[in-house]
């Protein structure tokens with residue numbers, strides 16, 4: 001029997017917004033026999049690993065390490081500083097903001113959501129107004145997502161801090177950087193972030209399974225005021241362990257630790273500013289192509305203002321609901337997997353096909369992004385989806401200028 005010809009043999013490209021492409025060096029670092037968890041290389045590498053993680057987060061404060069995904073980090077962070085009946089203020093522009101608020105509900109807290117829709121950034125002035133109205137200081141924390149991966153909106157965290165300070169409200173500023181850490185510029189200490197959560201499987205390029213909660217002294221003091229904190233989520237022993245065992249509250253995720261060590265080495269060798277710059281340029285190449293497609297077609301970038309676009313994920317809307325067909329085409333015909341639309345379906349149409357996402361986070365370079373854009377162009381052409389011509393030239397122009 002002969003098979004239908006297709007062009008998908010060879011190395012596949014997973015261009016979804018997490019998990020991201022895993023560098024070969026990280027995979028190779030993980031390929032080893034089970035190490036001893038009580039003595040030797042594994043415990044010895046921990047202090048350096050913690051220091052390098054804090055460098056990536058731009059903080060001189062603390063980090064607690066956990067086995068868990070991003071959702072687990074939402075709960076870990078909240079469990080240390082937010083108790084039952086506490087209020088949390090959640091300015092949101094996507095499904096990840098709403099889901100963090102829902103995690104707070106599960107812990108008995110009471111969220112107040114300010115909805116900024118799905119295409120625009122959080123307006124710090126409206127957050128400040130809500131804090132000023134809370135004269136009794138019942139709001140314990142502001143929960144905000146730096147880059148909401150569903151919509152690809154990026155929020156201005158420094159401006160939010162300034163607005164909170166102007167409102168003279170003591171709430172903690174808690175930021176989800178799961179999609180942005182080591183991709184978009186982020187300065188935990190300089191921006192006055194009290195708590196930050198991250199996972200290992202996006203900008204940090206390690207298979208899913210580890211997460212991190214960074215916290216400053218103000219947040220640590222709030223933790224001490226809590227009447228009780230879950231033993232497992234408590235960040236105190238994890239951040240100041242006397243024993244290796246306490247870093248993880250049990251058995252370490254041994255192979256992930258080796259993978260993360262290698263990923264941090266890669267980031268350090270490239271330089272964090274260069275990593276940010278690489279993501280910024282590649283994102284501009286993606287936007288340039290999308291603008292050309294949109295010029296005479298049915299495709300458009302979800303976020304109009306480039307200042308508020310993620311450098312790691314791009315959400316696209318199609319007037320004709322063929323996003324699923326396009327994703328299936330690129331995956332099956334050329335080995336390129338694009339991200340599904342998430343949290344943008346119009347009410348009453350959960351299977352909406354008018355939205356998809358491109359992941360360009362972590363281990364991505366110029367030829368991968370050009371290949372991704374060329375693959376989308378081929379899919380648009382094959383499926384007869386209207387699009388402007390010249391997208392690849394526009395992207396190449398951006399890359400050529402560097």
Ligand SMILES: *Cc1c(COP(=O)(O)O)cnc(C)c1O
Nearest residue numbers: 069070071096147149178179199
């Ligand atoms: C991926 C992501 C999450 C969820 O992480 P999981 O590991 O899937 O639980 C949360 N927030 C943001 C911004 C993300 O990008």
